[in-house]
Amino acid sequence: DIQMTQSPSSLSASVGDRVTITCRASLSTNIYLNWYQQKPGKAPKLLIHGASSLQSGVPSRFSGSGSGTDFTLTISNLQPEDFATYYCQQSYATPYTFGQGTNLEIK
Amino acid sequence: EVHLVETGGGLIQPGGSLRLSCAASGFTVSNYYMSWVRQAPGKGLEWVSIIYSGGGGITYYADSVKGRFTISRDNSKNTLYLQMNTLRAEDTAVYYCAREDPAVETYYMDVWGKGTTVTVSS
Numbered sequence: 001d002i003q004m005t006q007s008p009s010s011l012s013a014s015v016g017d018r019v020t021i022t023c024r025a026s027l028s029t030n031i032y033l034n035w036y037q038q039k040p041g042k043a044p045k046l047l048i049h050g051a052s053s054l055q056s057g058v059p060s061r062f063s064g065s066g067s068g069t070d071f072t073l074t075i076s077n078l079q080p081e082d083f084a085t086y087y088c089q090q091s092y093a094t095p096y097t098f099g100q101g102t103n104l105e106i107k
Numbered sequence: 108e109v110h111l112v113e114t115g116g117g118l119i120q121p122g123g124s125l126r127l128s129c130a131a132s133g134f135t136v137s138n139y140y141m142s143w144v145r146q147a148p149g150k151g152l153e154w155v156s157i158i159y160s161g162g163g164g165i166t167y168y169a170d171s172v173k174g175r176f177t178i179s180r181d182n183s184k185n186t187l188y189l190q191m192n193t194l195r196a197e198d199t200a201v202y203y204c205a206r207e208d209p210a211v212e213t214y215y216m217d218v219w220g221k222g223t224t225v226t227v228s229s
Contacts, residue, residue, distance in 0.1 A: 001170075031213060032213050032214065034213075034215040034216070036152075036216075038152075042221075043203055043219040043220065043221055043222055044144075044152060044203070044216075044219055045219070046215055046216060046217050049211075049213060049215035049217075050212065050213040050215070051213075053213075055215075055217065087151065087152055089152070089154075089215075089216075091207075091213060091214035091215060094157060094167040095154055095167065095168075095169045095170070096142070096154040096157070097154065098151055098152040098153070098154065099151075100151050101151045101152075
């Protein structure tokens with residue numbers, strides 16, 4: 001199975017900040033890497049697919065990069081509604097696997 | 108508009124069985140890859156199972172549920188199912204269904220239901 005490791009596990013930031021979350025795969029996943037946002041009590045929401053493609057309707061302050069084993073999610077100009085938990089997920093091979101999540105909190 | 112609605116969760120004793128349903132609207136389930144993903148209380152997301160599109164309906168499972176859970180769909184009802192047998196305490200979670208479009212270059216779950224809660228406890 002492909003293991004996904006996210007860092008950091010938690011992050012404190014302020015409105016207007018720029019933050020970066022990293023995700024490392026134990027094997028190459030090419031660009032089969034997706035990012036999801038989840039708020040408490042809600043279903044995950046797709047933000048980025050194919051490592052760097054912005055899902056329709058998602059604000060452009062979200063961006064993704066990387067390929068192979070190393071990926072990043074960057075959120076520029078943090079807004080109050082961005083404080084949530086973020087997960088990376090590889091769709092290169094079953095079993096699909098998720099990172100452990102990054103909890104983004106307000107400083 | 109595209110929607111997924113999960114039902115069938117509840118409180119069940121260890122060793123028991125439960126069948127979850129995921130009713131789709133706005134698209135045809137058989138044309139998409141459909142997955143179940145679960146989230147234990149206070150934990151992260153865990154992929155459970157997938158059924159591919161088309162008549163073959165190839166399926167895959169996480170090792171943690173293989174041999175106990177069965178994913179299926181009823182095309183006439185446009186509904187996805189997860190039959191869960193021999194349930195354990197560690198199966199306690201919110202269960203989400205999600206779709207993937209097999210026609211895109213990379214695979215991603217773009218539509219999710221709101222989830223149904225399964226609690227396995229005596």
